Amino acid sequence: MEINQLKNTLLAAWISAILVTTIPDEHYVIFNNWFQMSLTLSHQRNLKNEEDNKTLEFLMKKLKYKALIYTYLHNFHLIFQ
Numbered sequence: 001m002e003i004n005q006l007k008n009t010l011l012a013a014w015i016s017a018i019l020v021t022t023i024p025d026e027h028y029v030i031f032n033n034w035f036q037m038s039l040t041l042s043h044q045r046n047l048k049n050e051e052d053n054k055t056l057e058f059l060m061k062k063l064k065y066k067a068l069i070y071t072y073l074h075n076f077h078l079i080f081q
Contacts, residue, residue, distance in 0.1 A: 002049075009038065 016031060023031075 006042070009042065013038075 013035060016035070
């Protein structure tokens with residue numbers, strides 16, 4: 001889903017770049033500022049996604065460990081029969 005959003009952003013930037021070649025300089029500055037802001041926000045989002053993925057991986061490992069312990073404790077009486 002994010003790849004499609006990135007493709008759409010790049011397509012919009014490409015189309016905008018074509019249109020920018022025919023506009024006055026002050027409009028180009030506005031476009032360039034918008035484009036730089038978009039790139040910055042995209043980069044920040046990617047960093048946040050990586051951070052979220054690391055957090056989720058940590059939580060999944062912890063939950064798997066707790067589930068394993070619970071299973072051993074739950075079946076403890078079966079092991080020593």
